[in-house]
Amino acid sequence: MFAKISKKGQVTLPAEVRKLLNLHPGARVRFVVEKNAARILPVEGGIETLKGAVKVSAPQDFKAARHKAMEERSREKSARTRC
Incomplete structure (x- = not known):
């Protein structure tokens, strides 16, 4: 082929x-x-398929974690473009 x-x-x-x-x-x-x-x-699948792959002591909120990561990435990108 x-x-x-x-x-x-x-x-x-x-x-x-x-x-x-x-x-x-x-x-x-x-x-x-x-x-x-x-x-x-x-x-x-995406990141959601990893749910349960790592043992944690309390329930995790993947949507909140993804949102936080996206905000941090946005701030980092913004800081680089200002330089």
């Missing part, structure tokens, strides 16, 4: 690959680079 890279660096995955990896429009993939090759792996 072959694919051509566009001017923007985009590649259309062949239908056979999409079917094999069960990829649908909007699906996310990650690239793992190993020496002179790259593997494409499907990404299962």
Whole structure:
């Protein structure tokens, strides 16, 4: 199977690959680079899928944590553009 890279660096995955990896429009993939090759792996869900992966002493509010992280990132970006 072959694919051509566009001017923007985009590649259309062949239908056979999409079917094999069960990829649908909007699906996310990650690239793992190993020496002179790259593997494409499907990404299962977002940060919410990590819920329960780490033991904590009290319930966690992921929406609040995400909001706080986004605010901090916004402040950092704003501070860099002011310099």
